[in-house]
Amino acid sequence: xxxxxxxxxxxxxxxxxxxxxxxxxxxxxxxxxxxxxxxxxxxxxxxxxxxxxxxxxxxxxxxxxxxxxxxxxxxxxxxxxxxxxxxxxxxxxxxxxxxxxxxxxxxxxxxxxxxxxxxxxxxxxxxxxxxxxxxxxxxxxxxxxxxxxxxxxxxxxxxxxxxxxxxxxxxxxxxxxxxxxxxxxxxxxxxxxxxxxxxxxxxxxxxxxxxxxxxxxxxxxxxxxxxxxxxxxxxxxxxxxxxxxxxxxxxxxxxxxxxxxxxxxxxxxxxxxxxxxxxxxxxxxxxxxxxxxxxxxxxxx
Ligand SMILES: *[C@@H]1O[C@H](CO)[C@@H](O)[C@H](O)[C@H]1NC(C)=O
Ligand SMILES: *[C@@H]1O[C@H](CO)[C@@H](O)[C@H](O)[C@H]1NC(C)=O
Numbered sequence: 001x002x003x004x005x006x007x008x009x010x011x012x013x014x015x016x017x018x019x020x021x022x023x024x025x026x027x028x029x030x031x032x033x034x035x036x037x038x039x040x041x042x043x044x045x046x047x048x049x050x051x052x053x054x055x056x057x058x059x060x061x062x063x064x065x066x067x068x069x070x071x072x073x074x075x076x077x078x079x080x081x082x083x084x085x086x087x088x089x090x091x092x093x094x095x096x097x098x099x100x101x102x103x104x105x106x107x108x109x110x111x112x113x114x115x116x117x118x119x120x121x122x123x124x125x126x127x128x129x130x131x132x133x134x135x136x137x138x139x140x141x142x143x144x145x146x147x148x149x150x151x152x153x154x155x156x157x158x159x160x161x162x163x164x165x166x167x168x169x170x171x172x173x174x175x176x177x178x179x180x181x182x183x184x185x186x187x188x189x190x191x192x193x194x195x196x197x198x199x200x201x202x203x204x205x206x207x208x209x210x211x212x213x214x215x216x217x218x219x220x221x222x223x224x225x226x227x228x229x230x231x232x233x234x235x236x237x238x239x240x241x242x243x244x245x246x247x248x249x250x251x252x253x254x255x256x257x258x259x260x261x262x263x264x265x266x267x268x269x270x271x272x273x274x275x276x277x278x279x280x281x282x283x284x285x286x287x288x289x290x291x292x293x294x295x296x297x298x299x300x301x
Contacts (some may be wrong), residue, residue, distance in 0.1 A: 012078070022104060022183060023135050023174065024054045026088050027097040031072045031169070031186040034079025041067035041074040049073060056181040070120040071113070072186035077166035085165045085188040090155035094171065096148040096187070100135035104181070108134030108174035110150050112158070112189070116167050124161055124168070125153035134174050148172070158191065165190040 045067060047062040052059075055068040066226035067074045088094070096110070110129040113121040128150040135141060152158070152170075162168035169186040193220075 017081065022054055022056070022100075022102045022181075024099040024101055025096055025172065025187075026099060027095075028187050029084040031075040031077075031080055031084075036076045036078045037074060040064060040076065041069075045069075045074060049075065054177075054183070054185070056094060056183050058082045058181060063154075068119060070182070071115060072171065073184050075186065077115070077188060080188055082165070085190050086170075087192050088152055088189045089192045090152060090158050092152045094150055094152060094170070096150075096170075096185075097146055098135075098146050098172075100141045100145065103135040103137050103141070104174075104176040105133050105135065105137045105177050106177045106179075108172065110148065110170060110172050112153055112162070113169050113186075114161050114167065115169060121169075121171075125157040128152065128170070152189075162189060162191045163193075168261075176271065212228055217283055251258045 006247040030053070032053060033046050037049070041060070042062070042064040045063045048055060048060045057073050060069060060073060063069060063074065086094075108131045109127045111127050114124050115121045129148065131145065134145060151171075165188065168189050170189055171187075172183075172185040174183040174185075244286040
């Protein structure tokens with residue numbers, strides 16, 4: 001590391017003129033070089049990026065085989081702080097703050113790039129913004145270039161892409177008129193619904209909710225199970241004790257009346273029951289019903 005730092009100091013001095021930026025993206029944060037880029041692309045590329053984050057890819061040469069300069073100047077997601085990843089939604093209106101420090105003019109455009117396909121990545125949908133003359137050499141810089149506004153593709157176009165941080169970038173691509181200088185600026189974006197934190201919190205919520213939902217039915221189900229005795233109560237042979245309580249109010253008046261009559265008739269034919277039978281007859285229908293209930297209880301026992 002000491003060696004690298006020393007090398008930077010030397011190269012920094014040697015390359016001071018190149019430090020001047022051509023167009024600087026001030027917001028949101030763009031990809032920056034890191035150790036993984038150094039390993040993949042090599043020292044000259046790393047050093048150039050470190051000195052001038054807004055320069056063109058041609059000055060990063062020579063690079064290692066496999067270093068993809070035409071995708072974010074070879075800068076890798078693994079080198080980016082997580083806080084630099086923009087959590088976005090499909091069809092979201094976005095803005096890039098730009099300083100045209102050394103105007104070149106020439107075409108430029110903004111696009112959402114799928115980085116997972118390898119190489120320079122693949123466009124998702126069409127260009128989000130195009131300019132025929134970006135950072136023009138004459139006249140003032142148009143307002144929509146210093147506050148570059150664009151809208152992300154819709155949900156149908158994005159599909160299930162960009163669900164993972166690092167999979168997608170919004171890339172501003174600009175070339176000078178003779179195309180000898182190519183500039184790439186990358187903003188890491190991830191779809192809101194699939195942001196790692198969002199997933200975690202959603203899962204936590206679901207886990208919390210499940211027990212609540214699970215408990216409620218259990219509580220509701222238990223009474224249902226407990227109510228089975230009520231059904232059993234209708235079957236006297238099984239639960240005589242319960243029958244005594246439930247059956248009394250449940251006996252319809254008519255039925256009680258019939259039972260009372262039957263008991264009365266029975267009583268008149270036996271010596272034991274004659275007295276009570278006579279008494280029942282004297283008490284009238286209500287008494288018969290009551291007696292019927294009482295008798296019913298006794299009989300059913
Ligand atoms: C989404 O965008 C594409 C490309 O611009 C367009 O063809 C399509 O109609 C849009 N779909 C919806 C649902 O807006
Ligand atoms: C996009 O920008 C690049 C770089 O300037 C240019 O070569 C290309 O023609 C542009 N494409 C469109 C459609 O603007």
